[in-house]
Amino acid sequence: MSGRGRACRAAAVLLLTLTGQATAAPAATPPAGATVRGSGVVTWAASAQRVGQGADRAYRLIVKVSAGGSDLRIRLSNAYGDHHLTVDAAHAGLQSEGAALKPRTNRALTFGGRQAVTVPPGGAVWSDPMPGRVPAGARLAVSLRTPDARGPATGHELALTTSYLGRDADPGGDGDTGWTLTTGSWWYLDAVSVRPAHPRAGAVVALGDSITDGWGSTPGLDRRWPDDLARRLRADGTGVANEGISGNRVLTGKDGGPSAGRRLERDVLSQPGARTVILYEGVNDLKADHAAGADEIVAGYREITKRAHAAGLCVVGVTVAPFQGWPQWDTDAEAVRREVNHEVRTGGDFDAVADVDRALRDPRDPARLRPDLDSGDHLHPGDDGMRAIAGAVDHPSRNCRR
DSSP states (O other): OOHHHHHHHHHHHHOOOOOOOOOOOOOBOOOTTOBOOOOSEEEEEOOOEEEEEOOSEEEEEEEEOSSOEEEEEEEEEOTTOSSOEEEOEEEEEEEEETTEEOTTOOEEOOBTTBSOEEEOTTOEEEOOOEEEEEOTTOEEEEEEEETTOOSEEEEESOOOSOEEEESSOOTTOSSOTTOOEEESSEESEEEEEEEOSSTTOOEEEEEESHHHHTTTSOTTSOOSHHHHHHHHHGGGTOEEEEEEOTTOOSSOOBTTBSOTTTTHIIIIITSTTEEEEEEEOOHHHHSTTTOOOHHHHHHHHHHHHHHHHHTTOEEEEEOOOOOBTBTTOOHHHHHHHHHHHHHHHHSOOSSEEEOHHHHHEETTEEEEEOGGGBOSSSSSBOHHHHHHHHHHSOOHHHHOOO
């Protein structure tokens, strides 16, 4: 098939032909503080953070889905807002290049049958299912307009993907006209779900810190370790959601957002189709300036695992990788890391263990990352290190059955 033929086929697969611009209905407002539950299987996600100030503008947000399927839905979050957030237009289509979309793939999303929705402070809402199919691994463009947004905005800071902004851009258009600015963050969008072809397909959620967030990987190429895992699991329709936040900790929350335990409901348990959570946190708790003990960190793991099990999810525990050479490393932190890893491997709390420490450490100096897997800062793996992390995670369906 020619390149043009493949592009036309990809556009046709989504079946998103606009039939005209309808008159906007009054905004549908969910109950204050309520989170509307999704359906299907989460195929993309990014943990909510405060990313700046709301504004009267349009956003064209580029995300890469993991599992393909039909009945696409998006979740909008106002988790950090102190004003109601109105979105008066939302569309989804397939990216062509830059802000331009594949012709005839951009279609309006609705909320309770209406084009507009108002999300209360602290709330979130799912769109209605959108007809058509989205291919696995597709680059999806979700376009929003927020005419009266003000106050703190919710999104995800480290997208490692270029998205687009415009004051006068048309969310329903295919072209790049009006999309005059770029952004390295995602705004208001925090999850996408689909109904996969296989009725028993589920999703894996990666709950982590900057390593899961992708810090150290090449921007724009989707080389975070959850991206690599998604490529491995694509054949059986498994969705993968990346809920990493740079600086996040197991025990306390600060600049890295709420602690892993405090955001478990929002970022993991509420995700549609979630079957397994991969818990990869701990290095920010044990670094020298935080100095949590191994018993405290392991207790935090156990509480998260207990709650995930109560919700019917399997839990994969991950050993903490070495980080000697990072400014906050010292011998005390290294001793705690080794004790934590011993408990992860032998404690029996998890349904499965991914031994990332073993996969990444330098055999000549086990307190350090292998040089060829190090991004250069001695804490965050580079692209090859990210692949090694994904390779350390066994297929969740083999070891995680509850």
